[in-house]
Amino acid sequence: xxVVKELSNxxxxxxxxxxxxVSKVQKEAAYVxxxxxxxxxxxxxxxxxxxxxxDSFTVLNVETDHYRVIDSxxxxxxxxxxxxxxxxxxxxxxxxLDQEQLLDGVELKSTxxxxxxLYPLTVDLKCNINHLKHQLLEGIDNEALFNEYLHHCLxxxxxxxxxxxxxxxxxxxxxxxxxxxxxxxxxLLAKEFLNSNSDKEVILEDVANYCCLSVxxxxxxxxxxxxxxxxxxxxxLRLNRAKLLLKTTRYPLSEILCLVGFENASSFVRLFKxxxxxxxxxxxxxxxQHYFFASYK
Amino acid sequence: xxxxxxxxxxxxxxxxxNAITFFSEQLNLQVKHTSLxxxxxxxxxYDATTSIFLSEKTYPGQTTExxxxxxxxxxxxxxxxxxxxxxxxxxHYMSAGLLAEFVDADGNSYFILExxxxxx
Numbered sequence: 470x471x472v473v474k475e476l477s478n479x480x481x482x483x484x485x486x487x488x489x490x491v492s493k494v495q496k497e498a499a500y501v502x503x504x505x506x507x508x509x510x511x512x513x514x515x516x517x518x519x520x521x522x523x524d525s526f527t528v529l530n531v532e533t534d535h536y537r538v539i540d541s542x543x544x545x546x547x548x549x550x551x552x553x554x555x556x557x558x559x560x561x562x563x564x565x566l567d568q569e570q571l572l573d574g575v576e577l578k579s580t581x582x583x584x585x586x587l588y589p590l591t592v593d594l595k596c597n598i599n600h601l602k603h604q605l606l607e608g609i610d611n612e613a614l615f616n617e618y619l620h621h622c623l624x625x626x627x628x629x630x631x632x633x634x635x636x637x638x639x640x641x642x643x644x645x646x647x648x649x650x651x652x653x654x655x656x657l658l659a660k661e662f663l664n665s666n667s668d669k670e671v672i673l674e675d676v677a678n679y680c681c682l683s684v685x686x687x688x689x690x691x692x693x694x695x696x697x698x699x700x701x702x703x704x705x706l707r708l709n710r711a712k713l714l715l716k717t718t719r720y721p722l723s724e725i726l727c728l729v730g731f732e733n734a735s736s737f738v739r740l741f742k743x744x745x746x747x748x749x750x751x752x753x754x755x756x757x758q759h760y761f762f763a764s765y766k
Numbered sequence: 767x768x769x770x771x772x773x774x775x776x777x778x779x780x781x782x783x784n785a786i787t788f789f790s791e792q793l794n795l796q797v798k799h800t801s802l803x804x805x806x807x808x809x810x811x812y813d814a815t816t817s818i819f820l821s822e823k824t825y826p827g828q829t830t831e832x833x834x835x836x837x838x839x840x841x842x843x844x845x846x847x848x849x850x851x852x853x854x855x856x857x858h859y860m861s862a863g864l865l866a867e868f869v870d871a872d873g874n875s876y877f878i879l880e881x882x883x884x885x886x
Contacts, residue, residue: 592884600838614844
């Protein structure tokens with residue numbers, strides 16, 4: 470299933486639901502924001518393979534080489550937003566300039582440039598893309614509404630980018646700006662590796678090799694930027710993914726364990742209980758009861 | 767099972783005729799004249815549980831700030847805007863969710879709130 474909505478300002482929304490797909494290298498004359506609503510999609514961006522899960526999204530600049538691979542037993546839901554350069558430039562100005570500068574007609578020196586990595590999906594972005602998908606599948610023909618959703622999605626990206634890039638970059642303590650920039654770039658690679666491989670066994674040396682940092686340097690700088698060690702980050706990521714699967718699917722616990730990358734049930738249940746305060750099955754049961762009663766509201 | 771709660775909001779307007787036109791034509795709400803022992807005016811049905819009581823008279827509990835819940839703030843914002851409703855600002859994010867604010871001819875403020883759970 471593929472639904473495409475082209476807007477008169479060159480913005481485009483593409484919703485796809487498929488089990489298998491390999492798309493060729495595309496060079497889009499637009500900025501792209503890619504979301505996966507259910508399942509997992511592999512995306513190769515500038516020769517880097519990243520896996521997009523429903524708790525994350527990625528962005529691509531104009532003319533970025535990329536191709537996509539979907540290979541799943543259950544259908545994967547994905548939503549791609551193709552944003553025209555003028556649309557992005559306008560919002561870029563409102564994000565970075567204050568009202569006075571906008572009124573004075575101040576222009577930003579450079580064109581918008583997205584940092585192509587994985588970003589966490591925030592509640593606001595999730596709500597907005599779910600509404601967008603709903604209106605798209607309903608066949609609503611309201612350009613102003615779709616542009617409003619796109620505006621809020623792009624704004625959501627800028628907010629996440631500010632938190633994940635600008636603030637984390639500032640939290641690093643280096644004397645030389647060039648070193649700081651390079652180390653941060655490598656930390657982004659490390660985080661990307663953890664996000665993309667959380668369903669597999671991850672060894673710290675592999676992460677360090679991938680991002681070209683020594684294990685000690687990686688441990689120290691990762692904690693300094695993100696406040697947790699790579700291992701703690703990975704555990705939290707797996708637990709959050711398990712929570713999402715418990716909430717949105719009827720998969721048995723054994724299958725969820727494999728999908729999120731835990732090796733044995735006892736360590737999963739122990740960590741889940743320590744983190745969420747209840748066992749996975751009780752968590753799922755409570756959610757079922759919550760939604761049952763919510764439907765009677 | 768949870769108890770069904772209904773919300774009654776009382777709003778004072780300078781002209782009931784104009785208010786009925788605004789609520790029915792611009793907000794697309796069902797409005798009917800009501801004359802009860804304790805209330806005389808019109809009632810606009812916002813949703814199954816929320817009614818807005820409009821009157822030219824003064825009643826206790828009348829408010830100038832009306833909070834309405836919605837499941838999709840942006841959809842409602844665009845729909846009302848295309849009907850000519852004037853919004854004070856673009857929808858913006860608050861700790862409770864996404865909010866849009868518009869006013870009627872009497873200066874009453876209406877807040878459309880899409881509640882979002884940021885704790886999850």
